[in-house]
Amino acid sequence: AVRFANGKLRNPDSLRFTVYRNRDTAHPRKRHRRILVSETERLCYVGHNFGSEVMKCNSLCRYFVGVLDKNSGQMEVYNAEIFNMQPLLSGGRCWESQLLGCFVLLFPALFPWHGARTVLSLCILRLGVLPQEEFKVFLETMPVERAVGFVFSWVHRCFNVCFCLVQMDLCIEAFGTSKQKRALSSRRMNAVGSDIVNTAVTKAAVNVIDAKGVTALMQDMAQDDVQNISTFLPPCHEDADRPENVYKFEDILSPAEYEALQVPAAALASITAEEMAKRAEERSHCSFVLEELKFLPTDERRRDHKARCLWFLDTLIKFSHLKVIKKKHPMGPECPHIISRKLMKNFTSLTYNDG
Secondary structure, rough: OOEEEEOOOHHHHHHHEEEEOOOOOOOOOHOOOOOEEEOOOOOOOEOOOOOOOOOOOHHHOOOEEEOOOOOOOEEEEEOOOOOEEEOOOOOOOOOOHHOOEEEEEOOOOOOOHHHHOOOOOEEEEEEEOOOHHHHHHHHOOOOOOHHOEEEEOOOOOOOOOOHHHOOOOOOOOOOOOOHHHHHHHHHHHHHHHHHHHHHHHHHHHHHHHHHHHHHHHHHHHHHHHHHHHOOOOOOOOOOOOHHHOOHHHHHHHHHHHHHOHHHHHHHHHOOOOOHHHHHHOOOOOOOHHHHHHOOOOOHHHHHHHHHHHHHHHHHHHHHHOOOOOOOOOOOOOOOHHHHHHHHHHOOOOOOOOOO
16 A cells, blocks of 8 residues: 655556565565555655655554455455655655665556456566666566566666755755745756856866966966965075074064063063962963963073063963953053054954944
């Protein structure tokens, strides 16, 4: 027994069904698995009695089908299952690929209203490289008598389940509302084919190469890479003879900015162990700065230089954590004006509230 998920049949007499069963008859579960296939003028339908989409009622109830013999007036009762027939859209398969290796094909049975008894024709089938259209025509044109016991030795392949925009468009064409169909038609009219885009891009690229040449394009690309580097990053000197010359210090802090750091960094240079413990408890500085303060050099000149660098680094980190930045004294009045201007110019962008 079958039910269609998207509607009711108008002419059930003209509908043909094909049943597939698993060839592994020894397996306790696989031997009961069935796939039912049907085709109408518009769509193909597939139903199965296994997997996640199987109807729950099959495991809770038993179903029977009665066949009435009009000549004798007697009815024969058969066990039955309900198959929920789902539309099979072109390009997609709705049965599991690993179970399509080998199936025994049961050719369509003639129903009682055709005036004949039920006849089952067995055929060993391996789904393989033969296209679906050729396979369908082959089965429709092949006599049932010749099909009995015939063995197809095609190479096995698995069908992957794929659902994409094409399948959704087919659903809209078949079952969509008028509004959805108008939207689909409008989108198709405005769509540009990928082959047209590829052709246009290829043609434009060839024209540019012919006009400028490969060498000029490579030079332009190298120039663009140089321009894309942030102007706030210090230049990298790859030919430096010492590690400290790869990025020169004066490219990070100008002499005037370095001189302005002397006053605020003096507190770090003269910090004591008690003050350091208190700042660590209050989390006044980041962990890296607190750790480096423990190893300040004893030499006064080197100690002052490291204290200035640590103060500037700590200010940068605190500045990056600010959610709201004031234009005047963003880091407080103790921060030198030249440093505040450097932070505002290089590391901020102007935004407007309410547009």
